[in-house]
Amino acid sequence: MSVRALVVDPSAPAAVRPGEVADPVAGSGQVLLDVHYASLNYGDLNDAKSGRVPPGAVLGSDAAGVVVQAAADGSGPAVGTRVVALQPGAFAERIAVDVNALAEVPEQVGLAEAAALPVAGIAALRSLRSGGLGPGKRVLVTGASGGVGRFAVQLAAHAGAHVIASVGSAPRREGLVKAGADEVVIGLAGIDRPVDVIIDSVGGPQLFEAWQLLAPGGSLQSVGWTSGEPAVFEPYSTIGPAKSLTSFINDLSAPGADLAELVRHVADGSLSVDLGWQGPWEDVAEAADALRSRRVRGKAVLRVSGA
Structure with a gap:
């Protein structure tokens, strides 16, 4: 089984292209997440260009979607829960996420807005x-x-x-x-x-x-x-x-509590998310060009096809 993803390819525009990778397998303290939206950051583009993420590997860190398999150890959210996650390799249709790297997203917060929060x-x-x-x-x-x-x-x-x-x-x-x-x-x-x-x-x-x-x-x-x-x-x-x-660099370990704080700010109106670019993830090269040329005010968010 495989899932679609955005993978690093130095020969492609923005050094990233659509591809397929193996279906993820969750560890005992991980959930499986169907990704609906992902947010593209400058750091992702630099990771692809610099080789920090190797060719063929899945790019990205920011994702929001719905839990389709709960953690085997009983921790974390139940199936059907809307969540936002900070997880390496986030730009795929389905990803395995550590339960301490996600936060629940209430109904009043859109998943596109939530996806823009992590990095x-x-x-x-x-x-x-x-x-x-x-x-x-x-x-x-x-x-x-x-x-x-x-x-x-x-x-x-x-x-x-x-x-x-x-x-x-x-x-x-x-x-x-x-x-x-x-x-x-x-x-x-x-x-x-x-x-x-x-x-x-x-x-x-x-x-x-x-x-x-x-x-x-x-x-x-x-x-x-x-x-x-x-x-x-x-x-x-x-x-x-x-x-x-x-x-300063983001420590990717255990970001769940900070993600929950950010989501609470969005839910109560004290933090708004400015989505300066939105489009299907197949248009990642267009999004990358808009970021590089500084045409995006706020965040660039990719919609995962089929979500």
């Missing part, structure tokens, strides 16, 4: 937590129109922070004030007071500019590098009052 939502949630988010903190979010950025703006605002959203161009400002930003700037222009927490997904020269805005005791969380450009720190720029730059 970007957890990156935003955990990087803000690591940076020391709290009421009254001044939080700068760069790349604020992207998936991680929009979630970070909303989560920081919900926590009572003063949020500054930075975008690359005027059209990408749309919706960020409604999302909770107190200020929206192009680049870093006009920021005239130090900030306590920076969530940076741009990298490059702007990373150094952001570092200079960081208050003593502040934290810069580097969650991405969409600019593709080097960051050069001037001599002695790291000498002075203590502040930190942290290399």
